[in-house]
Amino acid sequence: MTKKYIPTGNKDTRSGFGAGLLEAGKLNSNIMGLCADLTDSVKMGDFAKAFPDRFIQCGISEMNMIGVAAGLALSGKIPVASTFAMFATGHVYDQIRQSVAYSNHNVKICASHAGITLGEDGATHQIMEDIGLMKMLPNMVVINPCDYNQTKAATMAVMEYVGPVYLRFGRPVVPVFTPDDQVFKIGTAxxxxxxxxxxxxxxxxxxxxxxxxxxxxxxxxxxxxxxxxxxxxxxxxxxxxxxxxxxxxxxxxxxxxxxxxxxxxxxxxxxxxxxxxxxxxxxxxxxxxxxxxxxxxxxxxxxxxxxxxxxxxxxxxxxx
Amino acid sequence: MTTIQNLEQIATQVRRDVIRMTADALSGHPGGSLGCADFLTALYFEILQHKPERFTIDGRGQDMFFLSNGHISPIWYSVLARSGYFPVNELSTFRKLGSRLQGHPTNASGLSGVRVASGSLGQGLSVACGAALAKKINGDPHLVYSLHGDGELQEGQIWEAAMFAASKKIDNLISTVDWNNQQIDGTVDSVISLGNLAAKWESFGWTVLHMQGNDMADVLRELGKAKSMTGKAKPVIILMKTEMGQGVDFMQGTNAWHGKVTNSEQTKRALRQLEETLGDY
The missing domain is CATH 3.40.50.920 (Rossmann fold)
Known part of the structure; x- marks a missing residue:
C-alpha cells in the first residue's frame, strides 16, 4: 500500500519562512532581515517586530538591497534579503552574480510569490525562470520546499549553512503534510x-x-x-x-x-x-x-x- | 622629506607600475588608473587605519575600502602591493592565466585587500553601505571608504544607495567620485550629463566636499576634512576633480586611454616621465 499523507492543516509556505526566520533569529543574533517594501507580504513582519535593530527596510530598491546584503555578509552578518521572487532574481541578477555569487558571500535570498500561484497580479510578477537563473550561478544553492513545515525547517537550515542560498517559496495556502519536527538537510532528497x-x-x-x-x-x-x-x-x-x-x-x-x-x-x-x-x-x-x-x-x-x-x-x- | 613629497614619490612609482602592468598584459585600463594614483596613494599610505599584514574580509577593527569602478584595478593592485598586502612581484601576473590579479578585482582569487568583486558598475556603494552599517551595529568606530567613477553615476543603483545611506544616517562612510569627465564614448557631459552633481548629492542628503585629486596637498586636506565630517548623521561624498591619464603628457585629459594600453615605444616615453622611486617590480 502506498504511504498516505494526511494534511494537518492548510498554510502558505511564505508563512513557514516567516516562522523559521523568527526562530532562527532568536538563536543567532547575526541574522539580519532586509526587505524591499513587502515586509508583511513576505512574512518578515514578526522578525521585524521582534528584532527592530536587525531589520533593514530597504524600500523599493532591490539592487541596493542585494548590495547592502553583500556588505553585511562580508562583515560577518547573515543577511536575509527578501522580496517577491521576480524582484529577488530577475530584477537583480547582476547584483547577485557579482556581489553575492562570484564573491561567495553569505547572503540568503529568500523569495516569496514564486511561480504561477502568485495568481491575480499576472505575468509581470509570476516569475517561472528563477530556478534557472539561480542554479546557473556557481556557488549558489537553490532550494524550493513543498509546504509550510518544510519551508520553516529549510529557512532554519540555510542560516546554518555558510554561503549564498536562493530559497524559493510561495503565496497560496496549500496542504501541510510534512512533519513539523523535521530536520532539513540541504541537498538530501x-x-x-x-x-x-x-x-x-x-x-x-x-x-x-x-x-x-x-x-x-x-x-x-x-x-x-x-x-x-x-x-x-x-x-x-x-x-x-x-x-x-x-x-x-x-x-x-x-x-x-x-x-x-x-x-x-x-x-x-x-x-x-x-x-x-x-x-x-x-x-x-x-x-x-x-x-x-x-x-x-x-x-x-x-x-x-x-x-x-x-x-x-x-x-x-x-x-x- | 615631507609627507607630501613622500606620497608624491610613491604616486610616481605606482603610475610606473600601471604603465608597465597594462603594457605587459596588452590590455587593461591605464587612463583612469593614472588619474586616481594620487588619491589612492594618499588613502593607503596616510589616511586608512589598516593593517595590511593582518587583512581580514570582515575588516573588524580596521578601516575598509571598496573600489566600485573595478576597471582601474591596476592602480589599486599596485597600491595594495606597495602598501604590503601582497608581494610586489605579483604585479607582473596582472591579467594573466592563473593570476590572483584578475582583469577586474575579485576576492574569489584570495587576493589580500579585496573583499568583493567589482567591475560591473554601480554596485560598490551599496556594498560599502552594508559594511558601514555592520560597523555601526558592531560598535566598530572605524570608517568605510569607497571610490566610484563619474560615468558610473549613470547607473541607477548608485542613486538607490545614495538615498539609502542618507535615509539610514550612515555617517561612517566616505565615498569619492573620480570626476574626470571622461568615459568610453566621450566626455561624461556629452554622453549623459551629470548636471549639477554637487546639488544632486546635497539634495540626496550627503555632506559634499570638493577635492583637486591630482594635488597631493589638497587630497590630504580634503580627506582630513572628510574624516572630521563623519559621525554627524550624514554620509560624506568627495567630488574629486582629476585628469584621466595624469602624469604622462600624451595620455592626459582624453578618454583615448580609458581601455587602451601603450605600445612598446609609448611605454618607454611614458616611463621616462615617471621616475622609478621605489624600484620596479
Whole structure:
C-alpha cells in the first residue's frame, strides 16, 4: 500500500519562512532581515517586530538591497534579503552574480510569490525562470520546499549553512503534510513514496499533487516512486540515480518553466549518467496570466491529473 | 622629506607600475588608473587605519575600502602591493592565466585587500553601505571608504544607495567620485550629463566636499576634512576633480586611454616621465 499523507492543516509556505526566520533569529543574533517594501507580504513582519535593530527596510530598491546584503555578509552578518521572487532574481541578477555569487558571500535570498500561484497580479510578477537563473550561478544553492513545515525547517537550515542560498517559496495556502519536527538537510532528497514503475522527481507546491497522483495511480496498479527534490542545487545525484536504476522511467514536476527548471537538471543528469525516458510537467515557454492560483495550476497543467498523464506516457515509452 | 613629497614619490612609482602592468598584459585600463594614483596613494599610505599584514574580509577593527569602478584595478593592485598586502612581484601576473590579479578585482582569487568583486558598475556603494552599517551595529568606530567613477553615476543603483545611506544616517562612510569627465564614448557631459552633481548629492542628503585629486596637498586636506565630517548623521561624498591619464603628457585629459594600453615605444616615453622611486617590480 502506498504511504498516505494526511494534511494537518492548510498554510502558505511564505508563512513557514516567516516562522523559521523568527526562530532562527532568536538563536543567532547575526541574522539580519532586509526587505524591499513587502515586509508583511513576505512574512518578515514578526522578525521585524521582534528584532527592530536587525531589520533593514530597504524600500523599493532591490539592487541596493542585494548590495547592502553583500556588505553585511562580508562583515560577518547573515543577511536575509527578501522580496517577491521576480524582484529577488530577475530584477537583480547582476547584483547577485557579482556581489553575492562570484564573491561567495553569505547572503540568503529568500523569495516569496514564486511561480504561477502568485495568481491575480499576472505575468509581470509570476516569475517561472528563477530556478534557472539561480542554479546557473556557481556557488549558489537553490532550494524550493513543498509546504509550510518544510519551508520553516529549510529557512532554519540555510542560516546554518555558510554561503549564498536562493530559497524559493510561495503565496497560496496549500496542504501541510510534512512533519513539523523535521530536520532539513540541504541537498538530501526525500523519498515520500516508495515505488517501482516510475520515478517522480518533484519540487515545491507540486509535491502534494504528486502524492495525489500516486494514490490515484495505485488504484490502477501503477506504483510510482515520489521523491521530493527540495534542493535543486546541489542535486542529490545518488538518490536520483538509485531510483532511476530501479524504475527506468522518469517524470519531473515543478511550478517553473521547463527551460532551466528541475526537469532540465534531471534530464541533464540522465543524459550523462543513466539514460531513461523522461516526461516533464512544467510550463512550456509561456508567460503566465491573472487568475486564482488553483485555476492557473489547472490551466497551465501543473496538477495531479497532468502528472498522471505524464506517468502513463513515460510508461508507454519505457515498455516499448 | 615631507609627507607630501613622500606620497608624491610613491604616486610616481605606482603610475610606473600601471604603465608597465597594462603594457605587459596588452590590455587593461591605464587612463583612469593614472588619474586616481594620487588619491589612492594618499588613502593607503596616510589616511586608512589598516593593517595590511593582518587583512581580514570582515575588516573588524580596521578601516575598509571598496573600489566600485573595478576597471582601474591596476592602480589599486599596485597600491595594495606597495602598501604590503601582497608581494610586489605579483604585479607582473596582472591579467594573466592563473593570476590572483584578475582583469577586474575579485576576492574569489584570495587576493589580500579585496573583499568583493567589482567591475560591473554601480554596485560598490551599496556594498560599502552594508559594511558601514555592520560597523555601526558592531560598535566598530572605524570608517568605510569607497571610490566610484563619474560615468558610473549613470547607473541607477548608485542613486538607490545614495538615498539609502542618507535615509539610514550612515555617517561612517566616505565615498569619492573620480570626476574626470571622461568615459568610453566621450566626455561624461556629452554622453549623459551629470548636471549639477554637487546639488544632486546635497539634495540626496550627503555632506559634499570638493577635492583637486591630482594635488597631493589638497587630497590630504580634503580627506582630513572628510574624516572630521563623519559621525554627524550624514554620509560624506568627495567630488574629486582629476585628469584621466595624469602624469604622462600624451595620455592626459582624453578618454583615448580609458581601455587602451601603450605600445612598446609609448611605454618607454611614458616611463621616462615617471621616475622609478621605489624600484620596479
Amino acid at each position: 526525500i523519498k515520500m513514496i516508495e515505488g517501482s514503475d516510475v520515478s517522480i522527481f518533484v519540487t515545491g507546491h507540486l509535491v502534494w499533487e504528486a502524492l495525489q497522483a500516486a494514490e490515484k495511480l495505485e488504484t490502477e496498479g501503477i506504483h510510482i516512486e515520489v521523491i521530493n527534490i527540495h534542493t535543486i542545487k546541489p542535486l542529490d545525484v545518488v538518490a536520483i540515480l538509485k531510483s532511476v536504476v530501479k524504475t527506468r522511467a522518469v517524470v519531473t514536476a515543478e511550478e517553473h518553466m521547463r527551460n532551466g527548471g528541475l526537469g532540465d537538471s534531471i534530464a541533464q543528469l540522465l543524459a550523462l549518467e543513466q539514460l531513461a525516458p523522461i516526461e516533464m510537467v512544467a510550463v512550456d515557454d509561456k508567460f503566465g496570466e491573472s487568475g486564482k492560483p488553483k485555476e492557473l495550476m489547472d490551466v497551465y497543467g501543473l496538477n495531479a491529473e497532468n502528472i498522471i498523464a505524464a506517468t502513463k506516457r513515460v510508461l508507454k515509452r519505457k515498455n516499448k
